[in-house]
Amino acid sequence: MSEVLLKNVSKIYEGNVVAVQDVNLEIKDKEFVVLVGPSGCGKSTTLRMVAGLEEITEGEISIDGTIVNNKPPKDRDIAMVFQNYALYPHMTVEENMAFGLKLRNYPPEEIKKRVNEAAEILGLKEYLQRKPKALSGGQRQRVAVGRSIVRKPKVFLFDEPLSNLDAKLRVQMRAELIKIHARLKVTTIYVTHDQTEAMTMGDKIVVMNNKLVQQVGNPIEVYRRPVNKFVAGFIGSPPMNFLECDVKEAGGGVILDLGDFQLKLPSDLAEKARPEIGKKCTFGVRPEDLYDPSMYNAQIDGNKVIANVEIVEHLGSEEFVYFTTANHPFVAKYDPSVIIHIGDTNKEVVFDMKNSHLFDIETEMALF
Ligand SMILES: Nc1ncnc2c1ncn2[C@@H]1O[C@H](COP(=O)(O)OP(=O)(O)O)[C@@H](O)[C@H]1O
Ligand SMILES: [Mg+2]
Structure with a gap:
């Protein structure tokens, strides 16, 4: 002992x-x-x-x-x-x-x-x-x-x-x-x-x-x-993407409004986010929870976002794709079979919302 x-x-x-x-x-x-x-x-x-x-x-x-x-x-x-x-x-x-x-x-x-x-x-x-x-x-x-x-x-x-x-x-x-x-x-x-x-x-x-x-x-x-x-940001590589959002009610559910796009929370997470309606929060999603539509499978509770490709890093076993929308940069970790190029515009990116995170903007504590 x-x-x-x-x-x-x-x-x-x-x-x-x-x-x-x-x-x-x-x-x-x-x-x-x-x-x-x-x-x-x-x-x-x-x-x-x-x-x-x-x-x-x-x-x-x-x-x-x-x-x-x-x-x-x-x-x-x-x-x-x-x-x-x-x-x-x-x-x-x-x-x-x-x-x-x-x-x-x-x-x-x-x-x-x-x-x-x-x-x-x-x-x-x-x-x-x-x-x-x-x-x-x-x-x-x-x-x-x-x-x-x-x-x-x-x-x-x-x-x-x-x-x-x-x-x-x-x-x-x-x-x-x-x-x-x-x-x-x-x-x-x-x-x-x-x-x-x-x-x-x-x-x-x-x-x-x-x-x-x-x-x-x-x-x-x-x-x-x-x-x-x-x-959340220290563990994992590349680090989790953090994006500022407004938590809003929409049609009985809860959405995260990022200004240039919206993401809908699955029902279990929506309940946890409900007390935050009307407030700003930090939305977090890991690069491996973003998908190209060609790799999308029906089990992923997906939300599609349109974005442009800034940089692609090929690592052999995976590729890191740096996207931007009008207001937000984020990085995705893709399967290397996904064909994507620097300069591609209006690409669809699927956000797997069931693995997403939300943080209080002041205390930085995780709500989920
Ligand atoms: N002998 C010392 N005198 C004063 N401050 C120290 C001394 N040793 C470490 N510190 C301070 O204590 C803090 C923690 O140091 P340390 O335990 O070495 O960190 P880590 O190993 O995580 O890099 C640092 O801010 C460092 O500057
Ligand atoms: Mg040390």
Whole structure:
């Protein structure tokens, strides 16, 4: 059992600089939790408080039911991997991985056994006698992970461990870390600014912005039911389209009037929007919920909009089409079989309204 609990945790630096405000989090045994958010939102500070590298200004952190606020890092039984993992250049891979255990006076046979196990898991067996300078970036990163694995800690903490790797290696290491977690099942807190990493790695993701936790949930919940406009725009690529609209009654139903076009809400969403009639709201729709009529299927509760094509980006497996109407730009993610060109005018775009979102224009909270 290795549960981590954060209760009303805040960090205030000298000069009243708030870095983290009133964070409440429950990280269950064996769970892989990702803290994700833009730079400066308080992710590293949160992780460093769990590690014991920063003092906790307010609140309580416990690991396995024991409050650790006043425990030094070495007594917390955690292992941390940073973005800038410094390996000892004069030591071999084996010595680098063994170093922490030697410091803790583990018997040499036990050290050897653990280093071999870690090298096996990480595919480093052939490299044990090499020095770091004779390794690729990905291999070095694996050694850094190996140093944590040999400790057999209660909790792994990762702070943007893949940010220094090139894109292809990052995707590969992402998959490897998922496999390692499936095998070792150690409770893990992983920090990243990359929403794709968060979506693909987390059992649970914690979206942070501006020192505050915005939403906690599994990746699909956070993607499908963002609680506010920030989360809706942060998760997903290209980001959700946001368009200002007037909510109006029409023929017993509810429409969103965008000025140059109108969209009709399906009946269940219309009921949720009804209290907003007469007000302005922000309408949100993801690029993948827009369709070319050729891809339209009858199950989509569609609304057709006429728009002009500004830019088309072909990515092979999909295409991004940047449209404009008289007043609004928006981007659609189309199937690559859709034939569409820069400069095309008066194209029909189907809005799948049952997957649409509506946000209060002031509070930015999601109405649906
Ligand atoms: N030692 C420090 N002294 C003062 N402010 C700090 C210190 N460390 C971080 N901060 C501030 O706290 C906020 C959160 O930082 P951080 O946790 O590093 O964000 P993230 O990891 O999400 O990019 C930032 O505004 C940052 O400038
Ligand atoms: Mg950081």
